[in-house]
Amino acid sequence: MPVTGCDPMVFLFLLSIGPLSGADGPPHLVFILADDLGWNDVGFHGSEIRTPHLDELSASGVRLENYYVQPLCTPSRNQLMTGRYQIHTGMQHQIIWPCQPYCVPLDETLLPQLMRRAGYRTHMVGKWHLGMFQEACLPTRRGFDSFFGYLMGSEDYYSHVRCYPVTSERDRCALDLRDGEEVATGYQGRYSTELFTEKVVNIIYKHDPKKPAFLYVALQAVHAPLQVPERYVAPYAFIQDPQRRLYAGMVSAMDEAVGNITAALRDTGLWNNTVLVFSTAQEDVREDVREDMREDVREDVREDMREDVREDVRTAALLPQGLRISPTCLPPRPGPCSPLGPDPAPPSARTLVPPRPGPLLPPRDPCSPLGPNLPPSSARTPAPPSARTPAPPSGPLLPPRPGPLLPPRDPCSPLGPDPCSPLGPDPAPPSGPLLPPRDPCSPLRTPAPPSARTPAPPSGPLLPPRDPCSPLGPDPCSPLGPDPCSPGIELTDSFAIHHKLQTDNGGQPLFGGSNWPLRGRKASLWEGGVRGVAFVAGPLLRRPGTVSRELVHISDWLPTAVGLAGGQLNGTQPLDGFDVWKTIRDEGLPWTQRVSGDQRQSTQAFNVSVHAAIRFSNWKLLTGYPGCDVWFPRPGCDVWFPRPGCDVWFPRPGGSNATSTSAAPLKSVMLFDVDADPEERSEVSDLNPSVVEFLLRRLEHHQSASRPIVFPDNDPRCDPGPAGAWGPWA
Template identity: 35%
Template structure:
């Protein structure tokens, strides 16, 4: 290859003609470009106002010395062009001189065949060939921007991708530094070389000082590969989204973004979560079952002095140790009675969202009983009064995009987006409701509008990942937190049960991974995965380590997801809740003396699933698209009260749990009861304290927030132990409690028939 001094010996203006103002170079391109013979390549540089552009080419085709490049431009008029064509193969050099002060636009006219689409990335970013993903075949499918078909162009400040259409594709980009502003003060040069045996495009750097002082000895060498950077991790969690409520599961709800991301990634069709909010979130952030965090029972109420155990090392804390910047947007619901419980004290650098379980989507008010209402939108550790009035789904997507815009892609990022959608109250912007105006069931109509709005929020976040240069090295994980609430428009059809139950409709989750880093994409995985597995999996991706001393219940499932290997997980403990109402017909004798079957518990081992106690409502509820269902049809799929406390299903053969095999396979029942007993021996006591009146928002300026100090916590624990001891010594009969229980069950039956 010719020396840089020879390449630039012609067409270079005198040093005095170059600007003397010292500004940072913006676009510096140099290096060989290898193109197949006979494939014309045209590079056009369009200069903006007050720009000077000079191009001079020399070189040869197959015959040495044959002139093939034209010289155009060189003035200061807007729109002047420099153009060079390489048509016959061989070596060609294209020189660009005095590109200053601002290059307005870069436009590709035609590409070479056989290359792979590559992303340019964001301003100020360097990318290397092996790290760059393929761009979709259709340019329109690249929301981050694409040069697309020949003749298309992008303004300099925009991120873009060298796309591919049909038989034309742009060459593989080995290295490119694309800087905002495109300010230059010295000669910028690049070369085009066409060789018969190569089909890729390689761009390198020439610093202004090197161009001015003389040739570089290593100008012909390719840059060494940079060490792999840990991937950016984006975890998107939705609230109460049913198994049936996504387009690729045959839903009547429009979710084009989720459908596309799942189709291009890996769908998780054997993925399990917990039946309610707090347990799923606690297991995600700790990698431990509920029995190992003391959160076996119910959720954390706003007035309870309870939160995620402070001795647990959370997922964001572990990622911070690996050098990650960590951010959370959305619903926390893991306790806040002390400041040490807040997200910013549990591993997140920033936080915007709600601390309680459900708030108004516009006003962010939350009521935990009559007259116990408060504002719940926080930024960091302060109340975000000024953000009230914005629809939460859109607000959270905007904040996620802002985080991406202000963060450097060179530092690994963990972004946890926990949407409030589609939890009650059922509220949606009017424009989304209009799409479902023909849907007869009002609750389903509002619910569908909320799902579609959330889908568009995910699209905006994905677009921001591409726009700001994160996408090529990112892992996007989508998950629901529990089954859909059928009373509020959700659907888990054809699975059995709903939110709050341990039937498949309550614990089978929506989930997929979308990432350019996946080795096997566009497929469906049936590997067994649980929400606790994300902790070790993401720590492993980040370059961190976990050991047996961490006491995790999760497994690293990345090889199973990315490469299609067998899952290391063979069983899941769904839960053991000793405080839940004991089943009337359960007993220790019914559990072969191994396990008290009156206790609510659920476990899956291999293809077998065992439930004991009261697993919750076991109805099969079809999608509620009609305003009302005929009672006769509804009752066909309803479970009458049964006198049993043990169920056994072969989930692989019977995923809808319609054939109970407990009576036919007592050997399997006995083995799974023994596993429950083994797990129970490792459980810690349930932490479910009584509500504290000090938590009332009126004592905190009208907003929900921390209220307890260390001394108050110790006093509360002593009182709780005293109450437990008192209950153990004497148990009073409570007639009013029985009446309340009766009317609660009656109301539930009436509501079921009404829906």
Template identity: 35%
Template sequence: PNILLIVADDLGHHDVGYHGSVIKTPNIDHLAYTGVRLENYYVQPICTPSRSQLMTGRYQIHTGLQHNIINPFQPNAVPLDLPMLPEVLKQNGYSTHMVGKWHLGFYKDEVLPMNRGFDSYYGYLTGSEDYFTHRRCGALPGANKTVCGIDLRNDFEVDWNQTGKYSTQLFAEKAEDVVRKHAVHQPDQPLFLYVAFQAVHAPNQVPNEYLKPYDIDDPKRRLLAGMVTCMDEAVGNITAAFKDTGLWDNTVVVFTTDNGGDVNENSGNNWPLRGWKHSLWEGGMRGVGFVNSPLLKSFGYPVNGLMHVSDWFPTLLNLAGANTSSISGLDGHDIWKSIAEREDSPRKELLHNIDPLYPPRGSKLNHTYDVRVRSALRVGDFKIITGDPFTGSWVPPPEYHKKTIPDPDPRSKNVWLFNVHEDPCETTDLSVALPGVLTMMLDKLLAYNATAVPCVFPDDDPRSNPEEHGGAFGPW
């Protein structure tokens, strides 16, 4: 089949219409309702970790990317010895194309998208930028100043000529162009198109026409709503291109966010879940996701089996006829039969992360596993969090005119246990009531930690300054 993989950036659980939001997402809602909605589906709390697991099928602890994102000035990337999804698809006869956000490293030529399996690439390499100017600014240590540069590429070359063009619309047009050219020139070859929108990451920017449907008092939230609706229109345009060219009948569409909505930065929302982007609470990691395809045997239902962003790697490769048994060390599971045939999910547990570089919190317990370390694990219905999970408030969307329920826990607390099947909003800590379950979860964390590779998080490199590379971000 053709594969259309769409990733939204910072799209919150409560920021799509089919989850009850006031934000209008008719195209996304239609695809979700006429497809299969994934309602026990997890991503990572921030960007690079989700994308690295999507592209490799491996947990962060097995790639060295356990800590934070890859910064724009940092000589870091997904390890070259780990095969990426487009590389394997290309080996199996696919035409592979990417539009949008990379954020998996660019400090040397070998780690650029075109050298990691894509036949074409149009997009940006860092984590965020201005939607209209495509410029990124940041504080570079050692330079004692903020440095800025253009971050927009057409294959290997910088595209200097798109100032004023809103990235959501620009990326949709480029994706449509890929589809139409493929249909003309390679109609008998399967297509893999990876569209990673900048939307709806901060800064909150959108053409004014997309604000018209919204009467939301909070100006940041109103902008966010317009950004989501513009992205929804883009999704509709891209899927329409598949239909117009006759490719749709043999296409599988996967849609996912990369993490929860960012309440503070751009008024994303995950209500009624606890927490937001950056956090190990459900609001940071329970993702918006669905699959739509004429190849589904049945559709129009939610799937409640446990699923994770790392599962797309083996699932899509097996759909493509690739032999994944030759790829060792995968943490992802093939979930296609769970999606398409309503079988039980093969995934029974999920390591959210173990981050040894995050500042420790609280005191040790009488257990070999160091609970001061930031980590989280799901086993069956139970979830454990240790260390510092980030702020755990429950924040309703501004248009509800309800008060935020503040995080009730003291800063010294560093262990939580929840039954997230019965308590998805994480209101009742069971760590004292269920000591046997707690010990089992800590034992499992200890076992996972024993398999971890060293965390790779190098210092920023002054040579990365875009001002020294013609005014653009790129390899140095």
């Protein structure tokens, strides 16, 4: 059974009480979803990309440091809208493709429908991607009073056109932009991030403050193709990688959009009674390749395609009293770590596709088993190296910094200056273990003891104590700002390992994103694919400026939002999500006080060839093929021409590691203590057989309750015609 995950989403959950007029009432709820935003792509995680608006909002709220989503788009958005695991809706596949005749099951009650029943005005702007083959699937038929945006997974940022093979022999390029249920014309040339922000701001200014509003903003940014006005790119001239530079500009445009939306809320007086959720989502890796490379590469589907099921990570109550998983299924992959990933296109779209000239794959994919570019086929002439993989630079690696965009050379590194610093190469690190130390400036915070990972740091007070409230002064690596000792900050001995504003999957390194130092990328079950950025802010919080270590999952937002709205969950299918508002508001209310988890186990053995992942307490179990298993280097490091400290790390047998483009085979069952090892470097299944057995039986229990996967072939009737627009056809 094929399954797909969803884009990583990052949600900013901002909560406020009464409006400026002082009137009481349910809060306005605003969900902002950013597409494909990586763990290391926000300022408060130490990124070189500037996100001042997100930084300010996260510093004034509660950052959710144990937040999980799906590794791909449709399943994550499905879980957000239904509050249910995708195994319970039949959507445990990849994504919904433009010509597939299905959508979120019509017997599911979606979040906007519940909000409307609670007396809310409901609006959506941006990306739908939950199916549109018939009118009953459209956003305005699923609970939204208004909709402006696009229906499919990706498109051009300026023309709003999407190209897709409607048959094995014919591609079709057509407009995908709707205002309500009508095709929206006249917006060609308008950059989508700015266009969507304008529409959101107009809704805010026109809204009657006496009536509560639910506003869902699903931005196209920062999904491929990499397109952005030059003014956003100019401040990042110091970034050498052209894709990372464009991507950084897109992130800045997205951050500005969040700032403009919140400014409108403040200006209208709605802010003080608003719950704002910001989340980043990630699209299927094949969507990236098709949109940015214009290359339609498809693999024939094996006979066992519909028998390959993957369960995905589930968080929010993964403590001994409550287990939560999110199953996702993938069809067979064309090859380990291929940048195209598992091919979800239906068979009718995968055969007889004529080859196109040019490079098959984007350049320099460290996960490709064939190296940076695929060899030519009999029908292809590869592009010359100059068109695919740039030669290593000569002379200084980077021009001088144009301004104070970058921090000084990593003064917090126990090895001294940052070897990946754009200020120039540094001496090789001292001898010792191959793995670089965990960066103490990393959002993962507390590093492992030096004896457990690297040689002792140089003598002298290179680093202040990890205690930000030490007499020696605050921690300069703190993402919370210069004064982390303010009364609102709560610090614990444990450190967060899953942080998402809210994401539905991780970043895509092939197109500028970064999940460093987490393992893997979008479309994988590693932490880099399912761990996101999340925070909640607003006057309803009793302890703003704190960091929550409680487990939260994307499916929790439906019951949480309905609870805040004072609505009812009557008529919904059995929910998998929990109302986590008290946990967020009170910061630390144990799940064991509120959740009595289903502890049933199956007596049958779980098929470990199934692609699955489950998180329980501090343990994470992986079975089957989890996806690309590389630790991508931090931004500024070149994958194929690395400098000291900039290696791409591949797992090796026995716990050792090597810098190589050929990773060792993965085990069919892997166990990690993600509290102690968030980077998933130490596989410990042999040391904990009882934990492995327990989690395998839990997986089998959930697998036995899953619904059959719905993943139909392309319907050629989807063809919009030479001058038409994408939309319902059935």
